[in-house]
Amino acid sequence: xxxxxxxxxxxxxxxxxxxxxxxxxxxxxxxxxxxxxxxxxxxxxxxxxxxxxxxxxxxxxxxxxxxxxxxxxxxxxxxxxxxxxxxxxxxxxxxxxxxxxxxxxxxxxxxxxxxxxxxxxxxxxxxxxxxxxxxxxxxxxxxxxxxxxxxxxxxxxxxxxxxxxxxxxxxxxxxxxxxxxxxxxxxxxxxxxxxxxxxxxxxxxxxxxxxxxxxxxxxxxxxxxxxxxxxxxxxxxxxxxxxxxxxxxxxxxxxxxxxxxxxxxxxxxxxxxxxxxxxxxxxxxxxxxxxxx
Numbered sequence: 001x002x003x004x005x006x007x008x009x010x011x012x013x014x015x016x017x018x019x020x021x022x023x024x025x026x027x028x029x030x031x032x033x034x035x036x037x038x039x040x041x042x043x044x045x046x047x048x049x050x051x052x053x054x055x056x057x058x059x060x061x062x063x064x065x066x067x068x069x070x071x072x073x074x075x076x077x078x079x080x081x082x083x084x085x086x087x088x089x090x091x092x093x094x095x096x097x098x099x100x101x102x103x104x105x106x107x108x109x110x111x112x113x114x115x116x117x118x119x120x121x122x123x124x125x126x127x128x129x130x131x132x133x134x135x136x137x138x139x140x141x142x143x144x145x146x147x148x149x150x151x152x153x154x155x156x157x158x159x160x161x162x163x164x165x166x167x168x169x170x171x172x173x174x175x176x177x178x179x180x181x182x183x184x185x186x187x188x189x190x191x192x193x194x195x196x197x198x199x200x201x202x203x204x205x206x207x208x209x210x211x212x213x214x215x216x217x218x219x220x221x222x223x224x225x226x227x228x229x230x231x232x233x234x235x236x237x238x239x240x241x242x243x244x245x246x247x248x249x250x251x252x253x254x255x256x257x258x259x260x261x262x263x264x265x266x267x268x269x270x271x272x273x274x275x276x277x278x279x280x281x282x283x284x285x286x287x288x289x290x291x292x293x
């Protein structure tokens with residue numbers, strides 16, 4: 001059974017930014033993951049995808065798409081949805097004909113969902129940013145810092161954002177990165193394969209799940225990831241964080257960019273987190289906070 005049901009192709013925006021690498025134009029694409037089944041109830045008790053919860057009168061996911069497009073970093077945009085909420089999300093984004101959609105037919109995890117979009121990409125799309133659809137505060141400069149680090153320094157296979165692990169805040173729920181005794185990144189605490197026995201480790205940075213990676217590398221590594229049981233009663237899934245230890249095991253280079261402003265990575269899964277997001281949005285509009293990377 002294939003996980004991809006429906007593909008809607010759209011024309012590519014002309015004038016999107018290409019990056020030069022060794023004299024070859026490299027296109028950077030954006031993949032937005034909105035295939036989760038989390039939802040809220042609307043005024044008539046209808047189910048609404050959580051990514052469409054409103055922030056100041058506008059769907060959160062629409063804000064994310066607008067922000068990504070305004071960076072002018074990406075040549076193509078992909079949105080992964082599911083059967084239940086595809087029509088809702090496509091309707092909310094109807095003003096963006098440049099978006100390409102792919103709809104998953106069952107739960108396959110964040111890495112599995114990303115792979116659906118990767119399989120649509122053309123050979124000239126060599127790098128991709130992958131973002132979850134419930135983080136509506138990521139700043140323009142954050143995207144630029146992450147992309148610049150990935151494309152122009154050391155040529156890593158995978159580049160990821162890190163943030164402080166702050167107990168008592170919403171980011172407390174995020175998986176923590178594990179570092180070895182010499183400061184080397186080993187993986188995340190929710191990946192038992194990444195912790196070597198008898199080794200001193202540190203876990204004081206959190207994983208907000210914002211990645212930039214080489215497309216060819218992702219296509220090779222994702223199918224080989226070990227499926228994980230999330231404990232939710234559904235079949236095991238392949239998750240994006242598994243790529244970190246997979247890269248370490250093969251000696252593939254991984255780069256990190258640390259952002260002290262952890263609030264921009266506020267995710268929304270519950271009504272309380274949605275209330276917090278609305279308060280945070282109002283506060284950030286009034287007091288624009290600088291990004292430290």
